[in-house]
Amino acid sequence: MTIDLTDTTTGAIDHALNEARRRLGGMTLGMVLTLIVVTDEAAQYDAIRAANQAAREHPCRILAVIARKPKADSRLDAEIRVGESSPGETIVLRMYGPLGQHADSVVAPLLVPDVPVVTWWPDEAPEIPARHPLGALAQRRVTDTAAAESPRAMLANLAAGYRPGDTDFGWTRATPWRSLLAATLDQPHPPVTAGEIAAEEGNPAADLIAAWLSLRLSAPVSRTVSAGPGITAAVFTTPEGDIKITRADGRTATLAWPGRTDRMVALHRRDTAELLAEELRRLDPDEVYAETLEHADLSAPAELPRRTNAPA
Amino acid sequence: MDVPNAGTRGPAPANPGVIAAGLDPANPLRDPRDRRIPRVAGPCVMVMFGVTGDLARKKLMPALYDLANRGLLPPGFSLVGFARRDWEHEDFAQVTYEAVKEHARTPFRETVWQQLSEGVRFVPGEFTDDEAFDQLAETVRQLDHERGTGGNYAFYLSIPPKFFSTVVQQLKRSGLSDPGPAGPDGRTPWRRVVIEKPFGRDLATAKELNDVVDAVFPAHSVFRIDHYLGKETVQNILALRFANTLYEPIWNRSYVDHVQITMSEDIGIGGRAGYYDGIGAARDVIQNHLLQLLALTAMEEPVSFDADSLRQEKEKVLSAVRLPADLALGTARGQYAAGWQGGRQVTGFLEEDGIPADSRTETYAAIKLSVDTRRWAGVPFYVRTGKRLTRRMTEIALIFQAAPHLPFAATDTKELGKNALVIRVQPDEGVTLRFGSKVPGSAMEVRDVNMDFAYGESFTEASPEAYERLILDVLIGDPPLFPRQEEVELSWRILDPVEQFWAENTKPEQYASGGAGPASADALMGRDGRAWRRL
Numbered sequence: 033m034t035i036d037l038t039d040t041t042t043g044a045i046d047h048a049l050n051e052a053r054r055r056l057g058g059m060t061l062g063m064v065l066t067l068i069v070v071t072d073e074a075a076q077y078d079a080i081r082a083a084n085q086a087a088r089e090h091p092c093r094i095l096a097v098i099a100r101k102p103k104a105d106s107r108l109d110a111e112i113r114v115g116e117s118s119p120g121e122t123i124v125l126r127m128y129g130p131l132g133q134h135a136d137s138v139v140a141p142l143l144v145p146d147v148p149v150v151t152w153w154p155d156e157a158p159e160i161p162a163r164h165p166l167g168a169l170a171q172r173r174v175t176d177t178a179a180a181e182s183p184r185a186m187l188a189n190l191a192a193g194y195r196p197g198d199t200d201f202g203w204t205r206a207t208p209w210r211s212l213l214a215a216t217l218d219q220p221h222p223p224v225t226a227g228e229i230a231a232e233e234g235n236p237a238a239d240l241i242a243a244w245l246s247l248r249l250s251a252p253v254s255r256t257v258s259a260g261p262g263i264t265a266a267v268f269t270t271p272e273g274d275i276k277i278t279r280a281d282g283r284t285a286t287l288a289w290p291g292r293t294d295r296m297v298a299l300h301r302r303d304t305a306e307l308l309a310e311e312l313r314r315l316d317p318d319e320v321y322a323e324t325l326e327h328a329d330l331s332a333p334a335e336l337p338r339r340t341n342a343p344a
Numbered sequence: 345m346d347v348p349n350a351g352t353r354g355p356a357p358a359n360p361g362v363i364a365a366g367l368d369p370a371n372p373l374r375d376p377r378d379r380r381i382p383r384v385a386g387p388c389v390m391v392m393f394g395v396t397g398d399l400a401r402k403k404l405m406p407a408l409y410d411l412a413n414r415g416l417l418p419p420g421f422s423l424v425g426f427a428r429r430d431w432e433h434e435d436f437a438q439v440t441y442e443a444v445k446e447h448a449r450t451p452f453r454e455t456v457w458q459q460l461s462e463g464v465r466f467v468p469g470e471f472t473d474d475e476a477f478d479q480l481a482e483t484v485r486q487l488d489h490e491r492g493t494g495g496n497y498a499f500y501l502s503i504p505p506k507f508f509s510t511v512v513q514q515l516k517r518s519g520l521s522d523p524g525p526a527g528p529d530g531r532t533p534w535r536r537v538v539i540e541k542p543f544g545r546d547l548a549t550a551k552e553l554n555d556v557v558d559a560v561f562p563a564h565s566v567f568r569i570d571h572y573l574g575k576e577t578v579q580n581i582l583a584l585r586f587a588n589t590l591y592e593p594i595w596n597r598s599y600v601d602h603v604q605i606t607m608s609e610d611i612g613i614g615g616r617a618g619y620y621d622g623i624g625a626a627r628d629v630i631q632n633h634l635l636q637l638l639a640l641t642a643m644e645e646p647v648s649f650d651a652d653s654l655r656q657e658k659e660k661v662l663s664a665v666r667l668p669a670d671l672a673l674g675t676a677r678g679q680y681a682a683g684w685q686g687g688r689q690v691t692g693f694l695e696e697d698g699i700p701a702d703s704r705t706e707t708y709a710a711i712k713l714s715v716d717t718r719r720w721a722g723v724p725f726y727v728r729t730g731k732r733l734t735r736r737m738t739e740i741a742l743i744f745q746a747a748p749h750l751p752f753a754a755t756d757t758k759e760l761g762k763n764a765l766v767i768r769v770q771p772d773e774g775v776t777l778r779f780g781s782k783v784p785g786s787a788m789e790v791r792d793v794n795m796d797f798a799y800g801e802s803f804t805e806a807s808p809e810a811y812e813r814l815i816l817d818v819l820i821g822d823p824p825l826f827p828r829q830e831e832v833e834l835s836w837r838i839l840d841p842v843e844q845f846w847a848e849n850t851k852p853e854q855y856a857s858g859g860a861g862p863a864s865a866d867a868l869m870g871r872d873g874r875a876w877r878r879l
C-alpha cells in the first residue's frame with residue numbers, strides 16, 4: 033500500500049505508518065535496522081530498488097531522503113510504502129527549501145527504536161561522512177567512491193576523514209577478488225615477492241586491493257591500468273614464476289599456476305543490492321578496511337604505469 | 345603483520361581444517377578480523393558414492409553448485425562420481441548439470457557451472473571391483489597433479505549402510521584412505537569420510553557400523569550428517585541461550601514447567617517403504633534429530649564453541665536423560681489410517697505399497713523423558729514425531745510455569761495460558777514468545793498474545809541450505825555440527841528400551857490422517873494435566 037502525504041510532518045507520517053500497519057496486521061515486527069538512503073530525484077528509483085532487495089535479507093525501515101528546490105519554501109512531502117515488495121517499510125521523504133539542510137530533524141523521529149542505523153550515499157558523499165548530520169545518526173556509513181567524479185580524490189578524502197563505522201562500496205566490490213586471492217594462497221605456494229593489480233582507471237576496488245596485498249604480504253604491489261572491465265588481473269610474483277589470475281570479461285577468471293593446468297573460476301561482478309546486503313551483514317567497524325585505507329597510496333594519481341594491451 | 349611471507353613453514357597444524365578457517369600463519373591474507381572474506385574450503389577432491397541416488401541428485405550436487413556460486417569452493421575443487429553405470433565423464437557431468445539446474449537454490453550461472461564441470465570426473469564400477477577402485481585412485485591422483493587439489497579427499501558415502509564395509513575396505517586396499525606422509529611443505533593431506541543416517545537401528549548395530557568405518561578412518565575424520573544441525577535456527581539456539589542475559593536465568597526448573605519438542609510431517613512414507621518398514625518414526629527421527637535438539641536445549645553452557653566442548657556438553661546431558669518408569673504410560677505410538685490430509689484423500693500406512701498388512705512399524709511416536717540434572721529435575725521433556733499429521737513443522741517449545749500469584753479476579757485471567765518460548769525450526773524459521781496481555785477496553789481482561797521474530801534471511805542467497813553448510817564444514821574440517829559416535833550410542837541407549845518394550849507389548853494405534861496423532865498420545869499428556877501444542 034502507498035500513502036502520499038504532502039506538506040506534512042513527522043508526527044503525521046508516524047500516525048499514517050501506524051494506521052497502515054494496523055490495516056495490514058502488524059508488519060513492523062522483526063525489523064533489524066533503519067537504512068537511510070541519501071539520494072536525489074534522478075537516482076532514487078535505482079537506489080530504493082536495491083535497498084528493497086537488500087531488505088529481504090535484512091528487514092528494515094528504509095528512509096529515502098531527497099532534497100529538492102533549495103530556493104523554495106520549506107516543505108516536507110512523504111510517500112509511505114508498506115507491504116509491497118519487501119518485508120520492511122519504505123518512506124520517501126522529499127524536502128524542499130531550507131528544510132533540506134535539516135534533514136536530520138525529519139529523520140531522527142522516524143528511526144526504528146533500539147536497532148542500528150545505517151546511512152548510505154549511493155552517489156555523491158560528503159567529505160567526512162561521520163560529520164554529516166545524517167551520518168552522525170548512524171553507526172555505519174556507506175559511500176561509493178566509484179560514483180564520484182574522481183574516485184581517487186574521494187578515496188583520499190575518505191582516508192583523511194575516516195571514522196570507525198565508515199565503509200565504501202569500493203571495498204565491498206573487492207571482496208570476491210580478495211577471497212579468491214586468499215583461497216589461492218591457501219595452497220602451498222612459493223614465497224610471494226611482489227604483486228600487481230590491473231584494472232581500468234578510476235577503480236577504487238583495485239586501489240584498495242593493491243594496498244591490502246602490499247600491507248599483508250609486506251611486498252611491493254603495483255597498480256597498473258588496463259582497459260577493463262573492472263579488475264582484469266592479479267599477479268603474485270614468486271621465484272618459481274608468476275601465479276596469475278586474469279579476468280577479461282568481468283565474469284570468468286582463469287587461474288594460471290606455474291606447472292599446472294589453468295583453472296577457471298567464476299568471478300562475476302555483483303549488483304548494488306548484493307553490495308548493500310554485504311554491508312548490512314556486519315555493522316561493527318571494519319578494521320581491515322581502516323588499515324587498508326590508511327595504507328593506500330592515493331597521492332600519485334594520473335601517471336600510473338600504463339599497459340598497452342590487455343594483460344595476458 | 346610481522347610474519348614474513350614465506351613459502352614454507354613449520355609443522356603441520358594438528359587440525360588441518362583450521363587452515364581455511366583463518367588461522368594459517370602460511371597465508372598472510374587471512375585475518376580473523378577480516379569477516380568479509382568467507383571461510384572457503386581448502387583445495388580438495390570430493391569422491392561421491394551413490395551419485396545416482398536421490399540424496400546425491402536432490403541435495404548434494406545442488407549444494408556443491410550453490411557453494412561454488414557463493415565463491416566458497418576453492419579453485420580446482422573436483423568432484424569424482426562413482427557408480428555402476430557405463431558412463432563417460434561427460435555423461436556424469438550431464439547428470440550433475442540436470443540435478444543442479446533442477447534443485448539448486450541459487451540462480452543458475454553458466455560461468456559457475458563451467459568452473460565446477462571442469463573438475464567433474466566419473467569412475468564406473470561395482471563396489472566389489474578392485475580394478476574400479478584402482479582406477480579411482482588413479483583419477484584422484486591425476487586431479488592432484490592437474491588441478492592442485494593437494495591430496496585432500498573427502499569420501500561421501502551416499503549409499504545404503506550395508507555397503508559401507510565393502511567400500512571402506514576398498515578405500516583401504518587401494519591406498520585411497522591413507523593420507524601418506526607430509527608433503528615438502530610440511531602439510532599432511534587429509535582424508536575425511538561422510539556418512540548419512542541411519543547410524544544403525546539400535547545400539548549393537550550402531551557399534552558394528554562404527555567399527556567398520558573406524559577400522560579404516562580415525563574418529564576425527566568421520567563426519568556424521570544430521571542435517572538438522574545445519575539449519576540456521578538450530579544454531580541460533582546457542583546464540584539465543586548463550587549470547588543473551590534474558591533467557592538463561594529462567595532456563596531451568598524454577599521457571600520452566602515442561603518442554604515440548606515436535607517434528608511433524610504432513611506427508612506419508614512416499615516411496616521409502618523398503619527403508620521405513622521395521623525402522624519407524626522413533627528410530628528415523630527421535631534417535632537423531634529430536635534428541636540432538638533436546639541436547640542443545642538442555643545442555644549446560646560449553647566453555648567454548650569448539651567441537652570438543654560442545655560435544656562434551658551434549659554427551660553429558662544425553663547421559664542424564666531418563667525414560668519414564670512405566671513405558672506403557674510414558675510413550676505412545678501410532679500408524680496413520682486412510683483419510684483426508686490437506687484436502688486430499690490419502691491411503692493408510694498399512695495399505696501403502698511395500699508395507700505388509702500386519703506391519704507393526706510406527707509412523708508416530710511420542711516419549712516423555714526427564715533430564716536428571718539440577719537444572720532440569722522434575723521438568724518433563726515431551727518429544728513427538730509423526731507422518732501425515734495436520735501440517736509440517738518442527739519446533740522446540742519451553743512452556744513456563746503459571747505466575748505464582750495472580751492479583752486479578754479469576755474471570756479476568758480465564759483466557760490466560762502459560763508463557764511460552766518457541767523456537768521454530770521449520771518451515772517458518774524464527775522465535776515466538778507467548779505471554780499475557782490486557783485486552784483493550786475498560787475491563788481488566790488478560791489474554792495470550794504472541795511476539796514474533798522471523799529473520800528475513802530465509803529467502804535469500806545468504807541463508808544456506810543445511811547441506812551447503814555441512815558440506816562446507818566437512819571440506820574445511822570444522823566438526824562442531826557433526827554428532828560424534830558417543831552421542832549416537834547415548835541416543836540409542838535412550839531409545840533401545842523403548843523399542844524393545846514396544847516390540848514386546850504394543851501394537852501401534854491407528855490415527856486419522858491429517859490430525860494430531862493417536863489418542864494415546866493425548867492421554868499421555870492428559871495424565872500429567874498438560875496438552876500438546878496445536879500443530
Ligand SMILES: NC(=O)c1ccc[n+]([C@@H]2O[C@H](COP(=O)([O-])OP(=O)(O)OC[C@H]3O[C@@H](n4cnc5c(N)ncnc54)[C@H](OP(=O)(O)O)[C@@H]3O)[C@@H](O)[C@H]2O)c1
Binds near residue numbers: 399471
Ligand atoms: N534421500 C534422503 O533424503 C536421505 C535422508 C537421510 C539419509 N539418507 C541416506 O543417504 C544415503 C543415500 O540415500 P538415497 O536416498 O540417495 O538412496 P538411494 O536413492 O537408494 O541411492 C542409493 C545409491 O546407492 C547405490 N547403490 C545401491 N546398491 C549398490 C550396489 N550394490 N552397488 C553399487 N551402488 C549401489 C545406488 O546406485 P544404483 O543407482 O546403481 O542402484 C544409488 O546411487 C543412504 O545411506 C540413506 O540412508 C537419505
